[in-house]
Amino acid sequence: MSGELKSITTFSEPQPVMHCKHGLCPELYTSWETDNPGRRFLRCQMWQRGDCGFCQWFDPEIVGRPKELINRLRSQKKALENRLKSQEAEHRVISTRACELEQKLIDANAKIKSLSIMNDVLTQKLKVVTDEQLRVITIYWNL
DSSP: OOSSOOEEEOOOOOOOOOOOOSSOOEEEEOOSSSSSTTTEEEEEEHHHHHOOOEEOOOOOOOOHHHHHHHHHHHHHHHEEEEEEHHHHHHHHHHHHHHHHHHHHHHHHHHHHHHHHHHHHHHHHHHHHHHHHHHHHHHHHHOO
16 A cells, blocks of 8 residues: 555544554545555554554455556546646747747847838938939039
């Protein structure tokens, strides 16, 4: 019964009073190991801090098709959880890249605006120069 985490359950019906070697009432857990999926058992409350070794099955063993189905569903759940983790990691990478691209777009738009202003200034200067050249040419031809 070691390896996988067990879920704790409360008693739903009166049970005979039992005590572990610590003198404590055992707690009801659920095994999720492949050999005993969904099978409940009683265990010492102090099993993580100095286990006295008290452990007793509460439910009969699950056998046959129900056991196979529980294990298959747990396997599918684990595969889906792994797939979700992978997709979450991929989402983080894509989100980071999207933020980088968004910043590049902001920078590019700022550069375009700056170049547009420079273009307007140069166009005005060119117009002034062109107008002066046109006057000079007009004066020169009129001579």
